[in-house]
Amino acid sequence: MTELPLNIEQVTIIGSGNVASFFAKFFHHNGLKVKSVLARSTEKGEALAKLVNATCLSSMPQFNENDLVLICVKDDAIASVSQTINGGLVCHTSGAQSINTLQNQNNFGVIYPFQSILVNSAVENINFPLFIEGNSNQTLNAISKFLKDIPAQIVTVTSDNRLKYHLSAVFANNFTNAMLLAAQKICNEHQLDFSYLQPLITQSIQQALSFGPKNSQTGPAKRQDIMTMNSHLQLLEKNEPLYELYKVMSEFINKEFNA
Amino acid sequence: MTELPLNIEQVTIIGSGNVASFFAKFFHHNGLKVKSVLARSTEKGEALAKLVNATCLSSMPQFNENDLVLICVKDDAIASVSQTINGGLVCHTSGAQSINTLQNQNNFGVIYPFQSILVNSAVENINFPLFIEGNSNQTLNAISKFLKDIPAQIVTVTSDNRLKYHLSAVFANNFTNAMLLAAQKICNEHQLDFSYLQPLITQSIQQALSFGPKNSQTGPAKRQDIMTMNSHLQLLEKNEPLYELYKVMSEFINKEFNA
Numbered sequence: 001m002t003e004l005p006l007n008i009e010q011v012t013i014i015g016s017g018n019v020a021s022f023f024a025k026f027f028h029h030n031g032l033k034v035k036s037v038l039a040r041s042t043e044k045g046e047a048l049a050k051l052v053n054a055t056c057l058s059s060m061p062q063f064n065e066n067d068l069v070l071i072c073v074k075d076d077a078i079a080s081v082s083q084t085i086n087g088g089l090v091c092h093t094s095g096a097q098s099i100n101t102l103q104n105q106n107n108f109g110v111i112y113p114f115q116s117i118l119v120n121s122a123v124e125n126i127n128f129p130l131f132i133e134g135n136s137n138q139t140l141n142a143i144s145k146f147l148k149d150i151p152a153q154i155v156t157v158t159s160d161n162r163l164k165y166h167l168s169a170v171f172a173n174n175f176t177n178a179m180l181l182a183a184q185k186i187c188n189e190h191q192l193d194f195s196y197l198q199p200l201i202t203q204s205i206q207q208a209l210s211f212g213p214k215n216s217q218t219g220p221a222k223r224q225d226i227m228t229m230n231s232h233l234q235l236l237e238k239n240e241p242l243y244e245l246y247k248v249m250s251e252f253i254n255k256e257f258n259a
Numbered sequence: 260m261t262e263l264p265l266n267i268e269q270v271t272i273i274g275s276g277n278v279a280s281f282f283a284k285f286f287h288h289n290g291l292k293v294k295s296v297l298a299r300s301t302e303k304g305e306a307l308a309k310l311v312n313a314t315c316l317s318s319m320p321q322f323n324e325n326d327l328v329l330i331c332v333k334d335d336a337i338a339s340v341s342q343t344i345n346g347g348l349v350c351h352t353s354g355a356q357s358i359n360t361l362q363n364q365n366n367f368g369v370i371y372p373f374q375s376i377l378v379n380s381a382v383e384n385i386n387f388p389l390f391i392e393g394n395s396n397q398t399l400n401a402i403s404k405f406l407k408d409i410p411a412q413i414v415t416v417t418s419d420n421r422l423k424y425h426l427s428a429v430f431a432n433n434f435t436n437a438m439l440l441a442a443q444k445i446c447n448e449h450q451l452d453f454s455y456l457q458p459l460i461t462q463s464i465q466q467a468l469s470f471g472p473k474n475s476q477t478g479p480a481k482r483q484d485i486m487t488m489n490s491h492l493q494l495l496e497k498n499e500p501l502y503e504l505y506k507v508m509s510e511f512i513n514k515e516f517n518a
Contacts, residue, residue: 075487096479096487115459116477118466128458155455164449165456167491171501172442172456173463174478175508176435180464181472181515183431190423196414197424197431198468199387200374204432205439205464207377209457213440218375219433220355228334228355232426241511242430248507249434252500256440 006089006107006142008068010035012057014081015072016044018117019093023070026123028052030150035067063088068146070111071102078102089139095166098159099133109134109143112162116173131157131165182242189239214256221250222257265348265366265401267327269294271316273340274331275303277376278352282329285382287311289409294326322347327405329370330361337361348398354425357418358392368393368402371421375432390416390424441501448498473515480509481516 011032013024016039024034028051038057039045049056063069067088071081078092082102089107095114102108115121115128130152134140140156147154157165180201187194207216220228229250236243270291272283275298283293287310297316298304308315322328326347330340337351341361348366354373361367374380374387389411393399399415406413416424439460446453466475479487488509495502 074482075484096484096490114455116463116466116475118470118475118477128462129455161449161451163490164445164451164494166487167494168442168445168451168453168456169459170478170480170491170505171438171445172460174476174480174512175438175441175504176460177463177467177472177475177477178508178512178515179430179434179438180467181476182434182511183427184472186423186427186430190420192420192423192427194427196373196388197427200428201431201435201464201468203387204375204436205460207375208436208439209460211377213436213443216375216377216436217433217440218377218436219429221429221433223333225334225355228425231355231422232429235423235426241514245434245507245511246429248504249437252441252504253433253437255500256437 006138007066008089008142008146009033009066011068011070012036012038012061012063012088013048013054013070013072014038014085016041016048017072018119018121019113020070020072021048021119022113022117022121022123023072023093023111024048024052024054026126026150028054029123032146032150036061060084060086062086065089065107068143082108089142091143095131095169096163098163099135100159103135105135107135107139107142109139110159110162111143111147112157114165114169116169126152129153129155131155131162133157133159133162182245185239185242186235217253217257219253221253224254224258265397266325267348267401267405268292268325270327270329271295271297271320271322271347272307272313272329272331273297273344275300275307276331277378277380278372279329279331280307280378281372281376281380281382282331282352282370283307283311283313285385285409287313288382291405291409295320319343319345321345324348324366327402341367348401350402354390354428355422357422358394359418362394364394366394366398366401368398369418369421370402370406371416373424373428375428385411388412388414390414390421392416392418392421441504444498444501445494476512476516478512480512483513483517 034052034054036055036057037045037049046056069088069090071092078101090105091109091111110133112131184194272279293311293313295314295316296304296308305315328347328349330351334353337360349364350368350370369392371390443453
């Protein structure tokens with residue numbers, strides 16, 4: 001039996017959080033039809049639907065094969081939401097969940113935005129990739145075709161590799177942000193002006209991206225400047241979490257550069 | 260006794276590393292006279308001196324009171340270098356060393372560039388602050404006056420606060436860079452394309468600077484998404500340093516957001 005090609009014509013967004021809001025606005029902005037929004041919070045669902053000229057649903061409809069049903073809910077709710085969906089090409093948007101979380105469906109896949117999506121993330125000038133996956137060539141082709149005119153890089157990535165990309169992003173995004181938070185806490189604690197660090201932070205990232213992080217590492221841990229590290233640790237003595245972070249990070253850097 | 264004002268007219272740079280090279284070129288670029296360079300490595304000293312139309316010295320001269328002697332050597336060599344210097348206004352350029360490292364001098368101070376200086380760091384369009392300090396109003400005024408036409412923000416900062424700024428910079432620069440290095444190692448280990456992370460990294464920093472790191476934190480540790488964190492830790496099982504980093508960072512984020 002030859003499979004007929006699927007032709008996605010419209011999207012239903014499940015959810016009303018940051019990712020739901022991003023995809024609804026991103027698709028709408030690029031001329032793809034957002035037909036409906038279904039959310040636990042009627043108020044947020046209606047607000048989002050209104051923004052993109054869509055209908056806000058109060059219950060799960062029967063979907064047709066030209067419907068893309070995009071699940072934008074917390075990772076641990078994806079499987080149970082999928083159990084309530086009938087018909088359509090069903091995709092989730094998670095970095096960490098396998099495509100098989102949706103295996104109760106006939107046609108399913110993944111559209112994962114490789115970016116940290118916040119409230120009001122911009123939908124113009126998107127320069128980050130969308131990692132896609134399909135349970136068959138038919139669904140993968142349908143997803144690709146639906147997204148073909150979208151100004152973003154569409155990359156086919158397996159569930160295994162998507163989880164690994166997600167892990168690397170946790171280091172590159174969540175953990176770098178946490179280091180900036182730690183720097184700001186030190187400034188606040190000592191009444192220093194965090195804004196003086198802005199040029200350092202900007203240049204630090206530019207250098208890491210231009211020359212690679214390996215060539216951009218500087219500082220007392222790399223030099224194994226024990227005197228300076230001890231002065232720093234002394235300042236952190238009353239802040240146990242930052243003291244521990246300082247030690248663990250310095251050991252990591254030492255192993256990378258001096259082992 | 261009223262102190263006469265000091266008038267710095269020229270600089271001698273001690274050293275030929277990244278910081279020595281930065282200051283020599285930065286001063287020269289902005290029309291301040293670099294008179295001489297003195298370095299352990301004659302070859303590097305001569306190359307740097309030539310770049311800025313200065314003389315390369317082979318031994319320590321007697322300095323006059325219109326000389327700024329700028330020590331750009333490793334932190335643990337500053338005190339011993341200072342012992343060999345006679346006359347002049349002697350400054351070091353370290354973030355972590357107290358001004359009193361130079362207390363064998365009559366006139367001394369600090370000029371610390373609050374930036375990670377690499378080989379060939381640009382000297383045009385400098386937007387980072389220079390933190391200065393003097394052992395007296397006379398020396399502080401002389402340093403300020405000498406730097407007054409330089410296109411950089413000149414900020415008077417005490418030794419105590421300079422060390423605290425330096426500590427915050429270790430988190431904001433060295434440790435964020437180390438997190439990017441970790442992300443790259445994960446990509447390399449699994450044959451993933453690190454360049455896909457570039458938009459994420461750039462946006463992550465922009466968001467942290469625009470909205471503050473506290474408002475920009477996302478990810479499984481903040482959400483306490485145990486399932487995802489366990490999947491990540493499983494991927495890191497064979498890489499003990501990254502496994503430990505992941506745990507410590509996630510605990511730090513959890514404490515900051517969920518305690």
